[in-house]
Amino acid sequence: MTSGEHPARLSIGVIGAGRVGAVLGAALARAGHRIQAAYAVSDESRERAAALLPGVPVKDVPDVIDGADLVLLAVPDDALPDLVRGLAATRTWQAGQIVVHTSGRYGADVLRPALAAHILPLAIHPAMTFTGTAIDLGRLEECAFGVTGPDALRPMAEALVVEMGGEPVWVAEGDRAAYHAALAHGSNHLVTLVAEAMDVLSAAGVEQPxxxxxxxxxxxxxxxxxxxxxxxxxxxxxGDVSTVATHLRELDRVSPEIRSTYVALARATAVRALESGRLAPTTAEPLLDALADPGRPDRGRPDPQEPRS
Incomplete structure (x- = not known):
């Protein structure tokens, strides 16, 4: 198959039947491709493979790769470089194979050790959080996929994403880390923020936060x-400094750890409001001053009698 052809009826090997690998494998199977084998280590991964990839045999990594048109590498970010290098060293890759990894952190360069085997390298990362169940298949609809790879493989990569129900978004190799940082910041830290807010509501006596x-x-x-x-x-x-100071005092009582999160995010919010013109400099100054010392929960507006430098 040449790089410009539509990737139809591919034989696919899935390495890593975790939450992402099993779901994407199921999405590709739904699109008409054949999952020839999967690699799963833990009991949970094997159960997930049985549920989402019924009838697909679980094999060792070399057997999953052998004869596959496309190899899907859905392993943790930190494990990906060593896996690629190890398989290159043992000459496991086969010429003409499409090798797709799902890491958000890396682009196609992490697959460079396999290029000597004449593989076709692609990074295709779904910008979604996964449960590892069939629910995720519906969530793939209109999900953005960050795609990185050689320009010649762009039509192939975009076709694969569309077949899974997603929307391809091209990310340059050098921008991959920033892309992934943005997604982690916007999703993972949102979970922490919401969980902390529910903790404070519970502490305030709210039964169903x-x-x-x-x-x-x-x-x-x-x-x-x-x-x-x-x-x-x-x-x-x-720029309501008095209210913010009250929040700081109360959060110091409820949870100093959550108070630290509040301070960091409040400062970032104040800076963005200032830079966007929504907060006047004269109002921002006492607010940022109140947030400058996380160790003083009673700090509000500066004492007008206190000398200022």
Missing amino acids: RRVLGPLVHAALDNALRMGDAALTGPVAR
Whole structure:
């Protein structure tokens, strides 16, 4: 098969039947491709493979690769370089194979050790969080996939993504780390933020914090995606130093760890509000001053009698 042809009816080997690998394998099977074998180590991975890839034999890595038109590498980021190098050293790769990894961190260069075997290298990363169940197959619809690889393979990569129901987004090799950092910051840290907010609501005696927080978070996320910095609201964006100082004192009592998160995000919010013109410099100064010393929960507006440098 040449690089310009539509990747139809491929024989695929899946290395890593984790949450991502098993789901993408199932999506490719749904598109008409044949999953010839999968590699799964843990009992959980084997159960996931049985559920999402029924009838697909579980084999050792060399046997999964042998005879496959496309090899899907769905392994942890830190394990990917050594795996690629090890398989190159043992001459396991086969000429003409499409080798696709799903890491967000790496582009196609991580597959460079396999190029001597004349493989076709691609990085295709789904920008989604996975449960490792059939629910994820529906979530792939309209999911963005960060794609990196040689220009000649771009049509092939985009066709594979479209077949899985996603939307291909081309990411340059040198921008791959920034791309992945943005996704991790926006999704993983959002989970931490929401979980911490629910903890504080529980500490405030709210019996069902998710019901109180849910509508607000959904609205805030929708506004942020549509409006960016224009969606900023609340005491920090208004420069309400007294309210922010009250929050700091209360969070210091409830959880100093969550207070630290609040301080970091409040400072970042204040800076963005200042730079976007939503917060006047004269208002931002006392606010940032109040947030400058996480060790003083009682700090609010600066004492007007205190000398300023």
